[in-house]
Amino acid sequence: MSLEPIAPGIDRWPMPEAGMNALVVADGGEALVVDPGTLPSRAGRLRTAIEARGDRIVGVVVTHAHWDHCFALAAFADVPSFAHPAAIAELRERGEQQRAAALGSASGETADALRHLTIALPTVQVETPHRLQIGALAVELEPIGHAHSRGDLVVHVPAAAATLAGDLVETAGDPQLDEQTDVGGWLRALDRLGAHGQPLLVPGHGDPCGRERLDHHRALLEAHLRSG
Numbered sequence: 001m002s003l004e005p006i007a008p009g010i011d012r013w014p015m016p017e018a019g020m021n022a023l024v025v026a027d028g029g030e031a032l033v034v035d036p037g038t039l040p041s042r043a044g045r046l047r048t049a050i051e052a053r054g055d056r057i058v059g060v061v062v063t064h065a066h067w068d069h070c071f072a073l074a075a076f077a078d079v080p081s082f083a084h085p086a087a088i089a090e091l092r093e094r095g096e097q098q099r100a101a102a103l104g105s106a107s108g109e110t111a112d113a114l115r116h117l118t119i120a121l122p123t124v125q126v127e128t129p130h131r132l133q134i135g136a137l138a139v140e141l142e143p144i145g146h147a148h149s150r151g152d153l154v155v156h157v158p159a160a161a162a163t164l165a166g167d168l169v170e171t172a173g174d175p176q177l178d179e180q181t182d183v184g185g186w187l188r189a190l191d192r193l194g195a196h197g198q199p200l201l202v203p204g205h206g207d208p209c210g211r212e213r214l215d216h217h218r219a220l221l222e223a224h225l226r227s228g
């Protein structure tokens with residue numbers, strides 16, 4: 001596995017679970033990890049690769065509280081970790097339920113690691129837009145709220161013309177809905193991304209895309225609302 005550049009100052013490191021994009025925003029010797037993935041051991045290898053190129057990890061962002069994005073957070077217990085308050089509540093209240101569900105599709109060493117990992121909670125609640133400085137890069141965390149999950153959050157990196165959208169945007173497949181999804185909230189989130197998002201959208205799974213992908217999602221979600 002290696003860090004794959006996708007925009008100036010932004011690399012991705014796809015994880016085995018559904019090809020989840022662990023992302024790294026870095027500048028001037030500092031790095032921010034966005035979505036550390038499932039297993040702390042794998043996130044540890046990502047961490048080693050970041051540090052080997054001379055970057056110090058200064059924080060972690062969790063875009064939303066789905067296990068494939070955030071169960072590895074324990075590998076970054078020494079730095080602040082940022083998430084929407086509802087995402088932190090989701091992990092606290094339903095983390096074990098998510099672990100049980102994930103174990104249904106895991107086997108061997110992965111299942112073993114999943115069974116034994118500590119589900120760490122993000123340490124900083126992001127209720128209003130929050131600005132971070134990574135080297136000379138301004139990074140804005142924008143809490144979106146209930147949409148794909150109970151508490152989605154996106155990360156804007158204007159200098160890279162990129163928005164890291166978590167699972168609000170998918171290119172590996174269609175948008176994923178579950179019993180926690182708020183379809184109306186998701187449609188409002190797409191409007192927000194269209195208005196405030198950067199031209200390059202980096203999804204939770206799959207390759208970066210442009211804003212035209214939002215129309216694809218809007219059509220599917222509107223059809224879902226009509227059928228529901």
Ligand SMILES: [Zn+2]
Pocket residue numbers: 064066148149167
């Ligand atoms: Zn998700």
